[in-house]
Amino acid sequence: MDVMTRQGLLEITGKPPFIMGSECCGKVSEVGEGVTKYKVGDEVVVLCDGGAWTERLVITPLCEKTEEETGASSGEAAETKATAVATTAPPAVVLPKPACLTDVQAAVASMSYLPAYFLLHRVACVRPNDVVLVHSAGGGVGTAIGQLAKLIGNVKLVGIASANKHEKLTSLYDQLININQDYVAEVKKEHPLGVTVVLDSRSGEDTNKGISLLQPLGRYVIYVDVGDAIESPSSQSPTQMNLKNTSPPTPIFSISGSSNFVTGDRKNLFSFAKSWIQMDRINPLKLQEESKVLGGFSLRSLIFRQHAQLSTIFEAWQELTQLFSEKKIEPIVDSTWCFEEVKEAMQKLQERSNIGKVALNPKLQPKAPEPEVKTADKEEEEEPKEENKETTS
Numbered sequence: 001m002d003v004m005t006r007q008g009l010l011e012i013t014g015k016p017p018f019i020m021g022s023e024c025c026g027k028v029s030e031v032g033e034g035v036t037k038y039k040v041g042d043e044v045v046v047l048c049d050g051g052a053w054t055e056r057l058v059i060t061p062l063c064e065k066t067e068e069e070t071g072a073s074s075g076e077a078a079e080t081k082a083t084a085v086a087t088t089a090p091p092a093v094v095l096p097k098p099a100c101l102t103d104v105q106a107a108v109a110s111m112s113y114l115p116a117y118f119l120l121h122r123v124a125c126v127r128p129n130d131v132v133l134v135h136s137a138g139g140g141v142g143t144a145i146g147q148l149a150k151l152i153g154n155v156k157l158v159g160i161a162s163a164n165k166h167e168k169l170t171s172l173y174d175q176l177i178n179i180n181q182d183y184v185a186e187v188k189k190e191h192p193l194g195v196t197v198v199l200d201s202r203s204g205e206d207t208n209k210g211i212s213l214l215q216p217l218g219r220y221v222i223y224v225d226v227g228d229a230i231e232s233p234s235s236q237s238p239t240q241m242n243l244k245n246t247s248p249p250t251p252i253f254s255i256s257g258s259s260n261f262v263t264g265d266r267k268n269l270f271s272f273a274k275s276w277i278q279m280d281r282i283n284p285l286k287l288q289e290e291s292k293v294l295g296g297f298s299l300r301s302l303i304f305r306q307h308a309q310l311s312t313i314f315e316a317w318q319e320l321t322q323l324f325s326e327k328k329i330e331p332i333v334d335s336t337w338c339f340e341e342v343k344e345a346m347q348k349l350q351e352r353s354n355i356g357k358v359a360l361n362p363k364l365q366p367k368a369p370e371p372e373v374k375t376a377d378k379e380e381e382e383e384p385k386e387e388n389k390e391t392t393s
Contacts, residue, residue, distance in 0.1 A: 021052030021360075022300060025097055025107035035061060038094065043103075045110050048092035049304040053339075055362050059092035062303070064314045093303060093310070095317045098324045105331040108140060108357035109324075110317070112331065115223060115299045116144035117316045120152070123297045124197045124219045131156045131195040133187060133213065135202045137173055138165035140332075140357040141223070145199060146172030147329040158187055158195065165355050184209050199223065207282065216291045223297040332356030338364035 028042045038044060038061075046052065048059060097106045119141075120126045132149060136142045137159025146169065149155045159173035160183055166176045177186045187195060194213045198220045211220050287294055302308055323329045334354040337345040338361060345358050 019051040019053055021048075021054075022050065023047050023107065023111045024052040024057065025103050026057065029056075037061070043097035043106075045095045045097050045106050046092050047095070047110050047114075047299075047303065048090060049300065051090060053342075053360060057092075058089045059094070060089045061094045062091050062310055064311050091304065093313060095314070096321070098321045100325045100327075101331065104333050104336055104359050104361065108333055108359050109320075109331045111299065112140035112144040112357060113148070113320050113329070114313065114316055115141050115297065116148050117320060118299065118312075119199055119221060119223055119297055120145065120148055122312070123223075123295055124199065124221050126152055126155060126197055128152060128154045130197055131158065131191050132197040132199065133158045133160070133183075133195045133210070134173075135160050135198075135200045135210075136352075137161040137169055137176070138352075138355045139201070141201065143169070143172060143332045143356050144329070148323075151323070151328060156191070158190070162352060164353070168355050184213055187213055194218070197221070211282070211287075211292060211294070214290075214292045217293075219293045219295065221295045221297060224300065334358050336361050336364065338362070338366050340366040 023046065025043070025045050028038050028040055028044060030040060031038060046057065046059060048057070051057070095110065097103075098109075101109065124132075126132055126149060130152075132145075132155060134142055134145050134157065137146065138161040142159065142161070146157060146159065149157055150172070156175075157173045158175045158177065159169055160177045160179055161169060163178045163180075166178075169176055175187075175190050177183045194215045196215050196218050198210045198214065198218070200207065200210055200220065200222050201224065207220075207222070214220055282294060303310065303313065320329070332355065334356040335345070335348065336359045342360060345360065348354050349358060
């Protein structure tokens with residue numbers, strides 16, 4: 001998501017300049033009058049609709065329950081909307097940081113494990129004895145799916161990832177397929193009847209190939225795989241919270257990756273158009289005839305576009321926090337970078353060489369440049385200059 005936003009392939013953030021980033025971990029430095037759940041000093045995880053890559057973040061916490069769930073009257077709803085309009089701070093979901101996680105782990109956990117949780121338990125509804133095929137198995141969501149699916153029991157996991165990632169993924173997946181192989185043929189070698197679930201973050205030109213692998217009543221789900229703070233005036237609007245960089249290494253943020261539309265380090269409209277044209281067209285009558293299900297999921301859209309079922313986000317996080325504390329799951333961090341190295345961090349995602357999530361830590365200092373090594377030729381060139389200088393003087 002962050003890579004596509006940086007290249008201008010997504011317009012959800014508006015025109016530059018803008019601040020990217022969707023998740024971070026930090027400490028509360030100040031709260032508004034309407035905030036009662038958190039206090040100054042609390043460690044929190046924040047999901048926001050962009051703007052997380054800063055050293056200080058001012059946000060408006062979203063309520064756990066919607067107007068329908070709380071039974072708010074039309075007058076109360078109107079008052080809430082009026083407050084939201086008057087508040088300049090962007091909305092965000094604020095979650096308690098699991099005490100058992102490091103700051104880096106907490107910063108990358110929400111946008112990996114929440115989508116994985118919803119995909120497995122709410123969208124694809126994975127059950128024991130299911131065979132699940134996962135594209136981009138080595139990414140943040142892919143590794144989270146691998147860990148969470150193992151807890152369901154007797155679920156066979158098939159992962160597609162680059163060959164260099166297979167060694168580190170063998171503990172999560174029962175079968176690993178090279179991204180350059182014919183995955184349909186490879187899957188059928190182990191599972192002649194096909195799979196019951198496909199979780200696809202890449203989409204693109206071969207969606208129908210994946211659907212062809214589904215058994216009757218199988219579920220194919222396309223999802224988005226989504227990668228801190230602003231100096232604010234001293235007067236705070238009600239319900240706003242600050243996240244201030246009070247002690248290292250908080251706040252820390254994650255960077256989310258790319259999809260088939262990203263083919264290099266710059267926007268390539270030709271490649272984008274080619275991918276769009278080659279994207280499979282799905283025949284709904286064929287789905288009906290073969291008794292197969294096609295669905296989609298985007299955590300970011302669910303929260304910030306559709307404003308739906310926010311209470312389920314908090315409930316899922318509570319369950320995940322319990323699993324973190326019991327050491328049944330653990331966030332996988334590929335690498336951590338300072339702000340000055342964001343280009344290199346982005347490059348790692350574009351090359352799809354990461355296993356797990358990539359994080360930014362503003363407290364890290366950039367690496368010192370390597371000292372220039374003088375060669376014999378350079379020394380010989382400099383010697384005559386010194387001689388000439390002495391002669392002239």
